Structures are given as C-alpha cells and as structure tokens.
Amino acid sequence: MTGRENIYLGAALFGFTTREIRALESSIIEFAELGQFIDVPVKNYSSGMQVRLGFSIALEVTPDVFLIDEVLAAGDEHFRRKCLKRLKRGRRTGCTYLIASHNLQFIENRCDRAALIVNGRMAALGPSKEVVRSYEALVMGEDGEQEPYLSSGLP
Numbered sequence: 001m002t003g004r005e006n007i008y009l010g011a012a013l014f015g016f017t018t019r020e021i022r023a024l025e026s027s028i029i030e031f032a033e034l035g036q037f038i039d040v041p042v043k044n045y046s047s048g049m050q051v052r053l054g055f056s057i058a059l060e061v062t063p064d065v066f067l068i069d070e071v072l073a074a075g076d077e078h079f080r081r082k083c084l085k086r087l088k089r090g091r092r093t094g095c096t097y098l099i100a101s102h103n104l105q106f107i108e109n110r111c112d113r114a115a116l117i118v119n120g121r122m123a124a125l126g127p128s129k130e131v132v133r134s135y136e137a138l139v140m141g142e143d144g145e146q147e148p149y150l151s152s153g154l155p
Helices: 003-013 018-032 047-060 077-092 104-110 128-140
Strands: 065-069 096-100 113-118 121-127
Touching: 003 018, 003 047, 018 047, 047 077, 077 096, 104 128, 113 128, 121 128
Parallel strands: 065 096
Antiparallel strands: 113 121
C-alpha cells in the first residue's frame, strides 16, 4: 500500500468516513512532509518516513486518548519539535496522552503525572518529577551503584 492508501486505512480505523478523510488528507501529507513520496509503497519508506506517516495520521484524527510508545525518539529534530507543538495544542483542547518512555527528561518536563511500572505492577503514581525521582532511586539502588536489570519485583 502507498502512503496515501495508508492514510485512508489508518483514518478509517479511527472511524472516519471517506469524505472526512479526504478533508484531512492534505494536512496529514503536509505534516508528515512526505510530498512526492506519498504515492510510493510504504514498504519502500525508511523507518523514519513510516513513523512520520503513522504519527501524522494519529495526530490529525485527534483522539480523546492518544497512546505513544517512544515514537518521539524516531525522526529528526525538526519533526520531533513539530510533534511536540502539536501535542501541546492537543493538551489545550483536552486530549489525554499516555506516553511510554524511558526518556526521563521528557517525562519530567512535559508530563503532569507519571506512573512507574515495574514487572507489570504500578510502583509509583503521582507528579512526574516525584515519579522520576522514584525511578532514579530504584535504578541506582541504596548504595548509589546502578542496579543490574530489575527482575526481583517491586521494592
């Protein structure tokens, strides 16, 4: 499937009609900055181009809750900044973002609240700065030495 076909499929999965997708199509293509490559099969896209297209579709359909898993780690700085600006706009309009990330600086600076999940269980929940500190304490251990992989369960 081409990038354009992926726009229609992706937006249809979000419940949009063909008419609604046509109205969004140009803004998705513009945001993804794929230009002349939009009618090329996605299998020929670089991984960065694939992420740009998928993220652009998801951002444009403005869901109530948006799940993000390290997607902002992909792509160049210009595209990352565009995405952050769009996420900020979405927050102002009431969108909730659930972000899975190991980027502590991002969590601390961009999130109001955070949850620390260890071995599938919630170890901490609260203001992002506090949860980041809990994570750092857990990773460093009591003696200040970095712990090997945490596999023993909750502290």
